[in-house]
Amino acid sequence: FEGITIVELAKRTGQNINYLKQILTNVGEKIDTEFDPITVDVAELIAMEAGVNVRRLHSDEGAVLEPRPAVVTVMGHVDHGKTSLLDALRLTSVAAKEAGGITQHLGAFVVSMPSGASITFLDTPGHAAFSAMRARGAAVTDIVVLVVAADDGVMPQTLEAISHAKTANVPIVVAINKCDKPSANPERVKIQLGSEGLLLEDMGGDVQVVEVSALGRTGLDKLEETLLFQAEMMELKARINGPAHAYVVEARLDRGRGPLATMIMQSGTLVSGQYVVVGAEWGRIRALRDMTGKVIEKAWPAMPVEIEGLRGLPMAGDDVIVVETEERARMLSTGRKEKMERDRLRKAMEEKFEIPDASG
Numbered sequence: 001f002e003g004i005t006i007v008e009l010a011k012r013t014g015q016n017i018n019y020l021k022q023i024l025t026n027v028g029e030k031i032d033t034e035f036d037p038i039t040v041d042v043a044e045l046i047a048m049e050a051g052v053n054v055r056r057l058h059s060d061e062g063a064v065l066e067p068r069p070a071v072v073t074v075m076g077h078v079d080h081g082k083t084s085l086l087d088a089l090r091l092t093s094v095a096a097k098e099a100g101g102i103t104q105h106l107g108a109f110v111v112s113m114p115s116g117a118s119i120t121f122l123d124t125p126g127h128a129a130f131s132a133m134r135a136r137g138a139a140v141t142d143i144v145v146l147v148v149a150a151d152d153g154v155m156p157q158t159l160e161a162i163s164h165a166k167t168a169n170v171p172i173v174v175a176i177n178k179c180d181k182p183s184a185n186p187e188r189v190k191i192q193l194g195s196e197g198l199l200l201e202d203m204g205g206d207v208q209v210v211e212v213s214a215l216g217r218t219g220l221d222k223l224e225e226t227l228l229f230q231a232e233m234m235e236l237k238a239r240i241n242g243p244a245h246a247y248v249v250e251a252r253l254d255r256g257r258g259p260l261a262t263m264i265m266q267s268g269t270l271v272s273g274q275y276v277v278v279g280a281e282w283g284r285i286r287a288l289r290d291m292t293g294k295v296i297e298k299a300w301p302a303m304p305v306e307i308e309g310l311r312g313l314p315m316a317g318d319d320v321i322v323v324e325t326e327e328r329a330r331m332l333s334t335g336r337k338e339k340m341e342r343d344r345l346r347k348a349m350e351e352k353f354e355i356p357d358a359s360g
């Protein structure tokens with residue numbers, strides 16, 4: 001089990017050992033010597049109480065890693081067909097097949113290939129979602145599908161998407177859309193992308209390009225195959241066993257079921273009934289559902305799942321961790337909320353004193 005000693009924590013946070021021990025007592029933890037390991041949850045609590053910023057590293061060092069599906073985000077200029085492409089891809093998904101074409105909106109869906117491999121698509125087109133999640137440290141996307149309309153070509157948000165993907169170090173697969181249009185000129189798009197520094201395969205680079213039509217539903221198989229190929233090259237792996245770690249991609253309040261969060265599993269196994277801390281919220285998983293809405297017992301990496309049972313509404317990009325007891329979940333949630341409030345107040349104070357003096 002992951003753990004840290006109070007000595008180590010003092011070293012890493014630059015805080016006095018006795019001070020940390022005092023906090024430890026205050027949060028109701030007992031240790032015999034300062035060399036006894038404390039759990040990561042308690043370490044986080046202590047650090048929060050001491051006003052130190054902490055970040056769980058979720059190190060999977062030494063863990064057995066197994067291949068996992070890729071998680072894909074669609075980006076591109078407005079009206080170039082992101083939503084249409086996702087809709088078309090969704091129709092090829094398991095959910096569509098199982099639900100007879102009617103899919104509930106879950107924030108993510110899975111497309112299974114005849115080979116047995118699958119791809120998880122984040123159903124949150126738009127750069128804002130991508131940036132918001134990145135800003136919160138959630139590296140959920142493995143591959144970006146850059147949608148460029150064949151008749152319109154490279155536009156400002158196309159460049160923005162390229163820049164986002166590059167900053168995040170996420171490979172791009174280009175989908176030249178609207179190829180059904182008489183005015184479509186995919187070759188021109190390729191040249192434009194090339195001059196923007198995207199090294200397309202046609203030009204000896206390694207960025208794959210697929211010509212599609214979301215409306216005509218052509219090229220979708222090719223796009224899926226290309227994504228699988230790209231994923232294979234990346235050799236995506238995750239720890240399958242042990243405590244789950246996931247990221248929220250979408251959260252909403254359901255009248256009957258309460259707060260619902262769709263999340264993408266990063267590592268480990270999530271089990272229905274477990275206590276989770278999601279951002280500053282917590283809860284016990286009352287129901288775990290796959291993207292078809294079916295109640296399941298367990299979830300594994302790259303799976304989109306919906307959890308029911310949270311006490312409050314988390315935010316997109318929040319991370320999901322499993323804790324052992326309800327008390328821990330409560331403590332962590334309270335600690336994080338208090339810290340958020342302190343940070344908010346500090347920021348408000350700073351802003352207040354930064355207002356330029358009009359009198360000069």
Ligand code: GDP
Nearest residue numbers: 077078079080081082083084177178213214215
């Ligand atoms: P988004 O803003 O990128 O999500 O773009 P939308 O998916 O909303 O599409 C914008 C417009 O382009 C809509 O009127 C779509 O019907 C149209 N469109 C999307 N894909 C295609 C396509 O493959 N062919 C044609 N002819 N029109 C398309």
Ligand code: MG
Nearest residue numbers: 082083084125
């Ligand atoms: Mg759209």
